[in-house]
Amino acid sequence: MNRFDVRGTTAALGLGLVLASGAAAHEDDPKILDRKAPFPGTGYTAANHSLTGVGSVANALGFPADRLSLNAWLTLSDLGNGNQNGSDCWGYVSPSGREYALMCTTGATVVVEVTNPQNPQVIGRINGPTSDWRDVKTYQDRAYTVSEGGSGIQVIDLSQVDNGVVSLERTVTGQGTNATHNIVIDEVSGFLYRAGGGSNGLRIYSLANPGNPTFVGQYTTRYVHDAQVVTYTSGQYNGRQIAYCCSGFNGGSTDTGLTILDVTNKSNITVLGQLSYPGRRYSHQGWLNEDRTRFYLGDELDEGASVSSTTTRVFDVSDPGNASYIGVFNNGDPAIGHNMYSHNGLLFQANYTSGLRVFDIDADDLNPPEVAFFDTAPTSSASSFNGLWSCYPYFPSGTIIGSDIERGLFVFTLDGIQLDVVGAAPAIVSPNGEQITVAVTELTAGSLDASSVALVYDIGAGFTSVPMAQGAGNTFTASLPPVVCGSGVDWYITASTNGGGATTLPSAAPSAPFASVAALGEIVVTSNNMESTAGWTVGAAGDTATTGVWVRGNPIGTDAQPENDNSSIGAQCWFTGQGSNGGSIGENDIDGGSTTLVTGVIDMAGLNDPQLSYHRWYSNDQGASPNADVFRVQISNNGGATWSTLENVGPSGAGTAGGWIEARFRVADVITPTAQMRLRFIAADEGDGSIVEAGIDDFEVTDLDCGPPGGVYCEGVPNSTGQVATISSVGSNSVFLNDLVLIASGMPLNQFALFIASDSQDFIPNVGGGQGNLCIGPAVGRYLTQFGSTSFFGTLNLVVDTSGIITASGPVAALPGDTFNFQCWFRDVNPGATSNLTRGFSVTFQ
Numbered sequence: 001m002n003r004f005d006v007r008g009t010t011a012a013l014g015l016g017l018v019l020a021s022g023a024a025a026h027e028d029d030p031k032i033l034d035r036k037a038p039f040p041g042t043g044y045t046a047a048n049h050s051l052t053g054v055g056s057v058a059n060a061l062g063f064p065a066d067r068l069s070l071n072a073w074l075t076l077s078d079l080g081n082g083n084q085n086g087s088d089c090w091g092y093v094s095p096s097g098r099e100y101a102l103m104c105t106t107g108a109t110v111v112v113e114v115t116n117p118q119n120p121q122v123i124g125r126i127n128g129p130t131s132d133w134r135d136v137k138t139y140q141d142r143a144y145t146v147s148e149g150g151s152g153i154q155v156i157d158l159s160q161v162d163n164g165v166v167s168l169e170r171t172v173t174g175q176g177t178n179a180t181h182n183i184v185i186d187e188v189s190g191f192l193y194r195a196g197g198g199s200n201g202l203r204i205y206s207l208a209n210p211g212n213p214t215f216v217g218q219y220t221t222r223y224v225h226d227a228q229v230v231t232y233t234s235g236q237y238n239g240r241q242i243a244y245c246c247s248g249f250n251g252g253s254t255d256t257g258l259t260i261l262d263v264t265n266k267s268n269i270t271v272l273g274q275l276s277y278p279g280r281r282y283s284h285q286g287w288l289n290e291d292r293t294r295f296y297l298g299d300e301l302d303e304g305a306s307v308s309s310t311t312t313r314v315f316d317v318s319d320p321g322n323a324s325y326i327g328v329f330n331n332g333d334p335a336i337g338h339n340m341y342s343h344n345g346l347l348f349q350a351n352y353t354s355g356l357r358v359f360d361i362d363a364d365d366l367n368p369p370e371v372a373f374f375d376t377a378p379t380s381s382a383s384s385f386n387g388l389w390s391c392y393p394y395f396p397s398g399t400i401i402g403s404d405i406e407r408g409l410f411v412f413t414l415d416g417i418q419l420d421v422v423g424a425a426p427a428i429v430s431p432n433g434e435q436i437t438v439a440v441t442e443l444t445a446g447s448l449d450a451s452s453v454a455l456v457y458d459i460g461a462g463f464t465s466v467p468m469a470q471g472a473g474n475t476f477t478a479s480l481p482p483v484v485c486g487s488g489v490d491w492y493i494t495a496s497t498n499g500g501g502a503t504t505l506p507s508a509a510p511s512a513p514f515a516s517v518a519a520l521g522e523i524v525v526t527s528n529n530m531e532s533t534a535g536w537t538v539g540a541a542g543d544t545a546t547t548g549v550w551v552r553g554n555p556i557g558t559d560a561q562p563e564n565d566n567s568s569i570g571a572q573c574w575f576t577g578q579g580s581n582g583g584s585i586g587e588n589d590i591d592g593g594s595t596t597l598v599t600g601v602i603d604m605a606g607l608n609d610p611q612l613s614y615h616r617w618y619s620n621d622q623g624a625s626p627n628a629d630v631f632r633v634q635i636s637n638n639g640g641a642t643w644s645t646l647e648n649v650g651p652s653g654a655g656t657a658g659g660w661i662e663a664r665f666r667v668a669d670v671i672t673p674t675a676q677m678r679l680r681f682i683a684a685d686e687g688d689g690s691i692v693e694a695g696i697d698d699f700e701v702t703d704l705d706c707g708p709p710g711g712v713y714c715e716g717v718p719n720s721t722g723q724v725a726t727i728s729s730v731g732s733n734s735v736f737l738n739d740l741v742l743i744a745s746g747m748p749l750n751q752f753a754l755f756i757a758s759d760s761q762d763f764i765p766n767v768g769g770g771q772g773n774l775c776i777g778p779a780v781g782r783y784l785t786q787f788g789s790t791s792f793f794g795t796l797n798l799v800v801d802t803s804g805i806i807t808a809s810g811p812v813a814a815l816p817g818d819t820f821n822f823q824c825w826f827r828d829v830n831p832g833a834t835s836n837l838t839r840g841f842s843v844t845f846q
Contacts, residue, residue, distance in 0.1 A: 034384040034385045034386055035085065035132070035385075035386075035405075036386055036405075036406050037406070038075070038076040038077070038083070038084060038085065038406050038407075038408075039075050039076070039406050039407045039408070040075075040077070041075060041077065042075055042077065042078055043072070043073035043074050043075040043078055043407075043408065044057065044061060044070065044072060044073045045071075045072040045073075045074075045118060045119050045120065046070075046071050046072060046118035046119070047072075047116065047118040047119035048119065057069065057070045058070050058374065061073070062378050063355075063374060063375055063376065063378050064373075064374075064375040064378055065373065065374040065375065066372060066373055066374075067358070067371060067372035067373075067414065067415050067416065068356060068358070068372050068373065068374040068400070068412045068413070068414060068415065069412065069413045069414075069415050070374065070410065070411070070412060071117035071118045071399070071411045071412065071413055072114075072117060072118060072119070072120045072409075072410075072411040073407070073408065073409070073410050073411070074103075074112065074120060074122075074408050074409040074411075075407060075408040076105060076406075076407070076408045077408075078122075078408060078409075079103060079105060079110045079112070079122060079125075079408055079409065080108070080110060080122065080125055082105075082106070082107040082108065082127075083105035083106060083107065083108065083110070083408075084105070084106040084107070085105065085106045085132055085405050085406065086103065086104065086105050086389060086403045086404055086405050086406070086407070086408055086409070087104040087105065087106075087132065087133060087134045087135070087389050087390070087403065087405070088104040088134060088135045088136055088339075088389060088390045088403060089101060089102060089103050089104060089136070089389075089390050089391070089392055089401055089402065089403035089409065090102045090136045090137055090138060090143070090392055091138070091392045091394055091395055091401065092111075092138045092143060092158055092161070093395065093396060094141075094158070094161055094162050095141075096162055097115075097396070098113060098115045098161075098162055099113070099114050099115050099395045099396075099397060099399060100112065100113050100114065100115075100123065100158070100161060101113075101114050101120070101392070101401045101409060101411070102136045102138070102143055103401075103403055103408070103409045104134035104135065104136055104145070104403065105134070106130055106131065106132060106134075107127055107128065107130050108125040108126060108127045108128060109125065109126045109128065109134065109136055109143065109145045109154070109156065110122060110124075110125045110409075111123040111124050111125065111126075111143075111156075111158070111161065111166050112409060113161075114395070114399055114401065114411055115397075117397070117399045117411045117413065118411075120409070120411055123161060123164055123166060124164070124165070124166040125166075126145065126154060126156050126166065126167075126168050128145060128147055128149065128151055128154055129147055129149030129150045129151045130149055131147040131148045131149030131150075132148070133147055133148040133149075133181060134146070134147040134148075134149075135147070135180070135181070135182045135183050136183065137183050137184065137185045137192075138158070138185070139185050139187055139190070139192070139207050139210055140207075140210045141157070141158050141159040141210070142155055142156060142157060142158060142169070142207075142210045142211060143155075143156040143158055144156070144183055144185070144192060144213070145183070146180035146181075146182070146183045146194060146197075147179070147180065148179050148180070148181060148197065149179065150177075150178040150179050151171055151173070151178055152171055152172045152173035152174065152178045152180070153171065153172040153173075153180070153183070153192070153194065153205070153213055154168060154171050155168070155169040155170050155171070155172065155210075155211060155212070155213065156168060156169065157169040157211070169211050170211070170212065172205070172212075172213050174215070175194075175203045175215055175218070176197075176198065176200060176203070177197050177198040177200070178197075179197035179198055180194040180195070180196060180197040180200075180203075181195055181196030181197055181225060181226070182195040182196060182225065182226040182227070182285075183195070184202075184226070184227045184228065184229055184243075185207070185229075186229040186230060186231055186241060188230070188231035188233070189229075189231045189241050190206065190207045190208060191204055191205065191206060191207060191216075191229070191241070191263075191266075192204070192205040192206075192207055192213050193205075193227060193229055193243070193263075195224045195225060195226050195227050195245075196223060196224055196225050196226075196252075199223050199251065200218075200220070200223065200224070201218065201219040201220050201221060201222055201223060201224045201245075201247070202218060202219040202224050202227065202243065202245070202261075202263070203215065203218045204216050204217045204218055204219075204263070204266050216266045217266030217267055217269070219243075219261060219263070219269045221271075222245075222247040222248060222249060222259060223247060223248055223249065223250070223251055223252045224245045224246070224247045224252075224259070225246045225247065225248075225252045225282075225283065225284055225285070226245075226246050226284065226285040226286075227243050227244060227245040227246065228243070228244045228286065228287055228288060229241060229242070229243040229244075229263065230242055230244075230288065230292065232292075236319070237320060239264070240262055240264045241262070241263050241264045242260065242261070242262060242263070242272070242320050243259075243260070243261040243262075243263045244258065244259075244260055244286065244288065244295055244317070245258070245259040245260070245261060246258065246283040246284055246285055246286055246297065247259040247283060248282070248283060252282055252283065253281075253282055253301075255276070256276075256280050256281065256282055256283040256299075257274060257275050257276040257277065257280060257283050258273075258274075258275045258277075258283060258286070258295065258297055258315060258323075259271065259273070259274055259275075260272040260273040260274075260275075260317070260320050260321075260323055262320075272320050272321045272323075273320065273321065273322070273323045275315060275323055275324070275325055275563075276325070276557065276559070276563065277297075277299075277313045277315075277325045277328075277559075277658070277659075278306075278559050278560055278619050278621065278622065278657050278658040278659075279299075279302055279306035279307055279311075279559060279621065279622065279657065280299060280302070280306075280559065281299050281300075281301035281302045281305055281306055282299055282300050282301040282302075283297060283299055284297075284298050284299060284300035284301075284337075284338070285297075285298055285300075285338070285339050285340065286298060286313075286340065287340050287341050287342050287347075288317070288342065289342050289347075289361055289365065290342055290343075290344075290345070292317065292318075293316065293317065293318040293365075294314055294315065294316065294317065294361070294365050295314075295315040295317045295323070296312050296313070296314060296315075296340060296342070296347060296361075297312070297313040297314075297315065298312060298313075298337035298338065298339070298340060298349070299311070299313065299337070300336060300337070300338065303334060303335065303336045303337065303383045304334065304336075304383035306621075306622075307330070307621075307657075308334065309330045309331065309332050309333055309334055310330055310331055310333050310334070310335050310336070310337045310349075310351050310354065310357070311328050311329075311330045311337065311657075312328060312329050312330065312337060312340070312347075312349070313325065313327075313328055314326050314327050314328060314329065314365070314366055314659065316660075319568065322568055324564060324566065324660055325562075325658065325659050325660070326366065326659040326660050326661060327366050327367075327654075327655065327657065327658070327659030327660075327661050328657045328658075328659065329359075329366065329367045329368060329654070331357060331359075331370050333351070333354045333357075333381060334381055334382065334383050335351045335352050335353040335354035335381060335382075335383065335387070336351065336352045336353070336383050336384070336385065337349060337351045337352075338350050338351060338352050338388070338389060338390065339389065339390040339391065341391065341392070341393055341394070342361065343393040343394055344418065344420075344441075345360065345361060345362030345363075345420060346358050346359065346360060346361065346362075346371070346393070347359040347360075347361045347368065348391050348393045348400070349391075350388040350389055350390045350391045350402060350403075351387075351388065352377070352384070352385060352386060352387040352388060352389075353377045353380045353381050353382055353383075353384060353386055353387040354373070354375055354377070354381060354387070354388075355373060355374050355375035355376040355377060355387060355388045355402070355404075356372075356373060356374045356376065356388055356391055356400070356402050356410075356412065357370055357372075357373045358370065358371050358372035358373065358414070359371065360507065362420070363505075363506050363507065366661065367654050369506075369507055369508065371507060372414060372415075374402075374410070374412060376388045376402060376404045376407055376410055377404070377406070377407070385405075386405055386406060387404060387405060387406070388402050388403070388404050388405075388410075389403045389404065389405050390402070390403050391403070398413060398414065398443055399411060399412070399413060400412040400413070400414060413443070413444065414443045415443060415444055416443055416444065416447060416497055416501060416503060417440055417441065417442055417443060417447055417448050417495055417497060417503050418440070418441040418443055418503075419438055419439075419440055419441075419493050419495060419503060419504075419505035420438065420439045420440075420441070420505075421436065421437070421438055421493070421505065422437040422438065422439055422475065423437075425514045425516075426516055427516055427517070428516060428517055428518075428519050428521060428522065428704075429480055429489055429516045429517070429518055429519075430518070430520070431482060431483055431484065431485040431518040431519065431520070431706070431816070431846040432482050432817055432844065432846075433479045433480055433481055433482045433483075433817060434479065434480045434516075435477060435478075435479045435480075436455055436468075436477065436478060436479065436480065436491070436493075437471070437475055437476070437477045438453070438468065438475065438476050438477075438493050438505070439473075439474050439475050439476075440453060440474050440475075440476060440495055441474060442474075444497075446498070447497045447498060447499070448495065448497065448498070449495070449496045449497060449498050450470055450476075451467070452494070452495050452496035452502075453467070453468045453470070453476045453493070453494075453495040454466060454467050454468055454478075454493070454494050454495070455468055455478040455479075455480070455491060455493060456491060456492050456493070456494055456509075456510065456513075457480055457481070457489060457490065457491040458489070458490040458491070458513070459480075459481060459483050459487065459488075459489055460487070460488075463490075463510060465494075466478045466479075468493075480516075481816075481817075482815075482816040482817025482846070483518045483816055483846065484518065484734050484735060484736050484737075484816055484846040485518050485519050485520070485608065485704065485706035485707075485732075485733075485734065485846040486517065486518065486519065486608050486609040486704050486706060486734075487517070487518050488515065488516070488517055488518075489515075489516045489517070489518060490513045490514065490515055490516075491513055491514050491516065492504055492505060492506060492509030492510060492513040492514060493505040493509075494509070517609065517666070517704065518846070519608075519609075519704035519705055519706055520704075520705045520706060520707045521704075521705040522611070522702045522703070522704060522705060523702060523703045523704075523705045524700060524701075524702050525604070525607065525610065525701040525702060525703050526602060526700070526701045527698075527699065527700040527701075528698075528699045528700070529565075529567045529569065529570050529572075529697065529698055530552060530565065530567070530570070530572045530573045530574055530696070530697050530698070530699075531567075531570040531572045533552060534600060535599070535600025535601070536552075536574070536597065536598065536599050536600060537597075537598050537600075538550045538551075538595070538596070538597055538598075539595075539596060539598075540596035540598060540680065540682075542594065542596075543593065543594050543595055543596050544592055544593030544594060545590050545591065545592050545593045545594055545595040545684070545685070546591055546592035546593070547577055547588050547589065547590065547591045547592065548576040548577035548588055548589045548590030548591060548595060548683075548685070548692070548693070549576065549577060549590075549595045550574055550575070550576055550595050550596070550597040550681075550683075551574070551575065551576075551577060551578055552572055552573070552574050552575075553572060553573075553575075553578060554571040554572060554573075555573065555575045555578065555695065556578060556579050556580065556581055556583070558579060558583070558584070558585045558587075558693070559585045559622060560585055560586075560589060560619040560622050560658060560691045560692075560693040561575060561576075561577075561579070561589070561617075561619070561658075561693040561695070562575065562617050562658070562660065562693075562695050565695075565697045566615040566617075566660040566697040566698050567697060567698055573695055573696065573697035574597055574681075574695060574696045574697070575617070575693070575694065575695040575696075576589065576590050576595060576683050576692070576693050576694045576695070577589060577590065577693075585622060585623075585691055586623065586691050589685070589691050589692055589693050590683055590684060590685040590692040590693070590694070591685050591689075592685070593684055593685070593686060594682050594683065594684035594686065595682075595683055595684070596680050596681070596682050597680065597681040597696060598640070598678060598679070598680045598681075599678050599679045599680070599699070600678070601639060601675075601676055601677065601678055602677040602678065602679075602701060603675045603676075603677070604667060604673035604674065604675070604677045604701065605673065605674055605675040607673060607703040608703050608704045608705075608706050609666065609668060609703065609704045610666075610667045610668075610673050610701055610702070610703050611664060611665065611666055611667065611701070611702050611703070611704075612664070612665055612667055612679070612699075612700065612701045612702075613662060613663065613664040613665070613698075613699075613700050613702070614662070614663055614696055614697070614698060614699040614700070615660045615661065615662050615663075615696070615697045615698045616631070616633075616649070616655070616660070616661055616663055616681075616694070616695065616696055617658060617659065617660055617661070617693070617694060617695030617696075617697075618631040618649050618650065618655055618656060618658070618661075618683070618693075618694050618695075619656065619657060619658035619691070619692070619693045619694075620650055620651065620656050620690060620691070620692045621652075621656050621657050622690070622691035623689060623690035623691035623692075624688065624689050624690060625687060625688035625689060625690040626690055626691075627650065627651045627652035627656060628651055628687045628688065628690055629650060629651055629683075629684055629685055629686060629687065629690065629692050630648050630649065630650040630651050630684075631648070631649040631650055631655075631681070631682070631683050631694055632645070632647075632648050632649075632681075632682040632684075633645075633646040633647045633648075633649075633663070633679065633680070633681055633682075634646055634679065634680050634682070635667070635670055635671055635677070635678070635679050636671075636676075636677065636678045636679075636680075637671050637672055637673065637674040637676060637677055638674070638676050639676040639678060640678045640680075643680065644670055644671050645670075646665060646670055646679065647663060647665075658693070660695075660697065662698075681694070681696055706732065706733075706846070708729070709729045709731060709732055709733040709740055709843055710729055710733060710841050710842055710843035710844070711841070711842055712726055712727060712728075712839045712840065712841050712842075713761075713775065713839065713840045713841075713842055714761075714763065714773060714775030714839050714840035715773065715839070716772065716773060716836075716837065716838060716839040717771050717772055717773060717836060717837075719746075719747065719748055719771070719826075719828050719830055719836045720748045720828050720829055720830035720831075721746065721747070721748050721794065723746040724746060724838075724839065725744060725745065725746040725747045725794075725824065725826070725836065725837070725838040725839070726744075726745060726746055726838055726839045726841075727742050727743065727744050727745075727822060727823070727824060727838050727839065727840075727841035728742075728743050728745065729741065729742050729743065729841070729843075730743070732846075733843050733844065733845050733846050734845070734846050735802045735814050735815065735816055735845050735846065738801065738802045738803070740799075740800040740802070740843065741797055741798065741799050741800065742755065742797065742798040742800060742822055742824075742841060743795055743796075743797055744790075744795060744796045744797075744798070744824035744826075744838050745793070745794060745795045746794060746838070747790045747794040747795070747796070747824070747826045747828075747836075747838070748790065748794060748826070748828050748829070749790055749791070749792060749793075749794050750789050750790060750792075751789060751790050751826050751827045751828060752787070752788075752789055752826065752827045753787065753788065753789065753790050753796045753824055753825065753826035753827075754782060754783065754784070754787040754824070754825050754826070755782075755783040755786065755787075755796070755798040755822060755823070755824050755825075756776065756777075756780040756781065756782050756783070756822070756823050756824075756825055757776065757780065757781045757783070757805055757806050757807060757820055757821065757822050758776040758777045758779065758780045758781065758807060758808065758820070758821050759805075759807060759812070759818070759819065759820055759821070760776065760777065760779075760821070761775060761776055761777075761821050761840065761842070762774060762775065762776060762777045762778050763775060764777075764778060767837070768835065769834075770834050770835035770836060770837075771828070771830060771834050771835065771836045772825070772835060772836040772837030773837060774823070774837060775821070775823055775837070775839065775840030776821040776822070776823055776840055777808075779807075779808035779809075780807075780808055781805075781806035781807040781808050781809075781810070782806065783798060783806050786798055786799065790826060796824060796826075798822070798824075800843075802814040802845060805820050807820075814845040815845070816845060816846050817844070817845070817846075818844070818845050819842060819843065819844045819845075820842075820843055820845070821840055821841070821842045821843075822840070822841045822842075822843070823837050823838050823839070823840055823841070824837065824838045825837050826838075
């Protein structure tokens with residue numbers, strides 16, 4: 001989880017920027033780039049410019065910004081002559097730890113030392129063919145540059161860069177056109193991939209000799225615009241090299257999407273998946289999150305066409321062989337998304353005219369909050385091909401660079417502190433008190449006020465703050481309090497800089513904290529992956545849809561309807577109308593009104609705290625009247641006689657652009673659980689003509705596992721029945737419910753018996769000269785008001801009042817987390833008059 005603190009600005013002081021219009025055709029894409037003249041003059045370096053008394057540097061220079069500080073800005077003229085436009089950038093760290101930016105321009109790859117980010121120094125440049133598209137990556141002590149202008153692969157020797165020397169070692173040509181759109185390197189396996197160039201897919205080279213890349217194979221089925229290739233080092237794909245490719249036919253513009261390839265065997269590349277997504281125009285570039293469960297994809301031609309703001313598509317790739325599209329997120333800005341990279345739980349996006357945008361994908365991997373930005377193109381927010389081309393967030397120092405088409409190289413620092421829950425924020429916490437550990441990273445050295453790190457929780461009586469103790473390294477630990485199983489716990493982390501700026505995790509806390517529930521775990525009550533009807537039915541009073549009626553099957557995908565179900569096993573789901581292979585997007589979508597899908601009756605009576613979940617697909621953002629309809633989900637606790645709203649999706653916003661999205665609810669937050677529960681899903685096209693599709697899969701009801709109220713311990717001695725007497729229970733260990741009953745059994749019939757209790761355990765054999773073992777105490781309390789003779793079945797019950805547990809010192813009120821121990825003492829004849837005891841029974845109250 002990630003959050004950080006800083007004060008930023010959105011003020012933009014004009015600098016009288018003079019820009020000339022220009023345009024150039026993209027060499028392999030059917031679009032026109034809105035080229036402008038480069039920014040005239042020089043930029044800014046913090047080491048050489050004083051901007052005191054004007055607020056932030058961004059404010060002074062006219063760049064709207066928040067939580068990203070500008071250390072330096074080198075314009076294209078600062079980088080040398082012949083740099084008409086900027087393009088890609090990457091980074092290199094020498095063995096000595098010095099850091100270098102590699103900045104691509106129209107005519108060269110420029111090497112800039114950024115070890116001191118406030119005083120970057122141009123080290124050298126390697127000229128190349130003139131092109132608006134140049135891309136660079138590194139491996140060991142080499143950089144590799146490609147361009148749409150040709151020259152194949154330029155191999156740049158960086159081994160002497162600390163001495164101020166960079167050199168062109170060789171140029172590798174051949175394998176068709178020398179043009180290449182992007183370059184990709186898997187640093188684990190040591191293979192380089194040329195992506196695109198003409199109609200090419202992937203051309204693959206071994207870097208066994210880094211100075212001399214050797215061609216070893218290629219993928220030619222589809223054009224590949226860009227890719228990320230990774231080697232898995234654990235799990236099902238251990239040792240396999242997987243390529244995530246933004247691809248299509250006809251230069252990428254036809255059947256555009258995400259292609260997942262197994263490229264381990266360069267002579268036998270296999271397709272693991274081919275995925276599309278709603279509103280697709282041109283699959284451009286994407287990147288995995290760090291645990292490789294999500295792939296984030298940018299479509300370069302959708303903004304201003306099929307979507308109105310910067311949109312990122314999200315795919316579930318936790319199993320690359322069974323990947324699925326699960327949704328989108330956007331930040332409301334009209335700029336075109338271009339290149340993105342993930343690091344430390346954050347997604348860094350270079351989004352052309354809105355500059356560098358930073359999203360917290362650890363906080364929410366499907367709808368991450370934007371936590372920082374720096375607008376490098378303050379004079380425009382249009383959906384045009386101007387502004388920030390790319391970014392690089394991987395320098396060990398925390399320095400971040402960005403390459404701007406008109407303004408050159410930017411050097412940033414992400415300000416403040418970053419908070420990460422170690423492991424993950426638990427949805428279920430222990431009723432006995434969950435330990436929370438957080439890692440606190442100083443994004444600016446020395447910025448943390450260690451005394452400010454605190455765990456803040458609410459168990460129903462308002463927020464309470466507990467200081468977190470510093471442990472090893474940068475970790476801090478504190479525990480949530482013991483609570484009753486099934487109760488909710490809201491909590492968050494807070495920390496401050498020495499300057500007083502506070503950071504919370506999650507960032508929207510305290511209004512939107514982590515919401516956990518106390519339990520030992522979850523128990524699945526019922527589940528349905530839709531491979532059978534399971535009592536679900538279609539149709540309800542008021543349904544008027546003429547097409548797109550709910551049907552169960554294997555869907556044929558369109559830009560609005562899923563191609564696959566959500567389940568990892570099976571292929572069936574419920575969806576709204578089956579079209580034909582190759583059919584149009586609106587062939588059998590919902591028209592003419594509503595269609596209703598109803599579950600069978602579900603028994604939730606007697607459950608501790610039932611939760612329900614399902615995966616839904618909903619798309620209403622296509623057609624002539626997009627975002628006009630609502631997907632309604634309702635719940636009933638009387639078999640369907642009356643209904644309550646569970647959720648409404650739409651008419652616009654999250655969840656309306658397709659993708660399998662999990663929805664999860666605590667039933668008691670909406671309606672009282674009973675034995676007559678039902679749900680219904682209502683999808684409709686009720687206004688002007690639009691494309692509306694819906695789907696439901698993987699329905700599940702779970703309950704909290706609160707475990708048994710207590711447990712037996714300590715060995716007993718057989719009594720005259722030949723048995724060892726024991727204790728069992730009914731009810732719960734909840735202090736609040738106060739419904740625990742203990743049942744002593746296995747005792748001789750019609751004998752005097754008495755329960756005893758203690759907050760401690762002991763072991764005293766043959767206590768009091770009898771035959772039993774005392775397992776509690778040694779000081780005990782006696783339940784003198786509930787003694788009696790054992791029943792015909794050899795039992796005796798004790799109704800435990802949690803407000804007054806009988807101990808040696810008198811009645812004690814049990815609190816959540818308190819443990820008390822019980823035994824039942826009884827008379828016996830075995831063979832002479834004696835006494836005995838049951839086994840011990842321990843209860844930890846919640």
